[in-house]
Amino acid sequence: MLDRPIAEVLNHRPCPSLPGDTPVREAARMMKEHQTGAVLVVNGHDALLGICSERDIVSRVVAEARDPGRVKVQEVMTTGPESLSEDKPFSHALHLMYEGRFRHVPVVDAQGHAVGILSPRDALQCDAREFEQQMVNREEITVIL
Template identity: 45%
Template sequence: MPSRPIHQVIADRTFVCVPIDMPVRAVTQLMQDYRQSAALVTEHGVLTGIFTERDATFRVLASGLDADTTPVGEVLTHNPQTITDDRPFGHALHMMYEGGFRHVPVVSADGRPLGLIASSDALDLDALQFGEELIRREEIAVIL
């Protein structure tokens, strides 16, 4: 699992990507619609930052900002650590562990967003492997 390239982990997966001037409420509504815990924020198509549920809670809600008028660019996390899609998934997990964060934007060589890796992806892959193992065991039980 950790040696799988990131492009396999994010293949055919949607992610939320928004312009820097979009209001926070619109961003969080997209996050809700797509069941995502973070959005990648761009300026002229290049990644500028990441906006997470935590940013919405602490930088907007707890600060008393108006989500309808506050642009996401004022409350995002600037210059997040990123990874390219040819790297192994385990490298992204290590980055998250070392940095104490739960999301890593996946970008092209020129900084354009390609996807998003979340710490929960490790659980998704483990659950998939667990399911496959259960099927194998059931098949063996039928044979015996």
Template identity: 40%
Template sequence: MHRKIIPDLVESEHPKGNGRVCCLRGDTAAREAAVAMMETNVAAVAVIGEDDRLVGIVTERDLTRRVMASQRDPEKVMLSEIMTANPQTLRPGDAAMDALTIMRDGRYRHLPVVDDDGFVVAMISIRHIYAAVKLELEEDVRLRDQYISGESYGARA
């Protein structure tokens, strides 16, 4: 059984669809993004264009490294200057194990989930993926135990 990110994972984290996804425009100041991230308790924001489609992603790490550690003024630095443009994305139907591979190989902590039209529907963290993969593995073990003990055929040990 391969768990899908949506609806299993995303719905549990974002029961109202868009839930805790924080989307901001590229002309938003870094300080404003940091405040929005704090207020919504997220570690990454999706940067969207005029058509509301994903154009980039900015994480807490980006703010730390590309603004604060570089001694740039967070009031003057725009997200479009520090974002990772055209980020790797996940699709609603992607399996958690596949998402884990993408995140591991790309060394990503957060990935946006976009629909077929490029609109952001969720922001997934590596923590979410680990939880989903853990559930997937537990279910695999349970099914194998049932098979080995014969429970799946009505036999009792």
């Protein structure tokens, strides 16, 4: 599981991204729609500019009583986030999250275009699939015996 390439873990799922001039309310709506805790902020060519997380919204908008319909994502996003290329092993993403003390890692292709975002949930989903397969294998062995 940990040696799998990041591209395989992403499995072609949509990349939640938006331009920096998007209102924070729209970013929060997108997070809800994609069931993720962050969205990537990109320019017109899908180059990664930053990441906007739930934590950014809570600490820089809600806690300061700012209007999420008026505040733009570029005002509250984390700029220059560490990112990984999609050919790296998934273990690199988990290590980066642990060392950097953050929960989301942007994934970019060879040209620097945003292609996805990883979170600890991805590790749990991999573990769940592996566990499910082990249970199926045990059931098949039980039938044979």
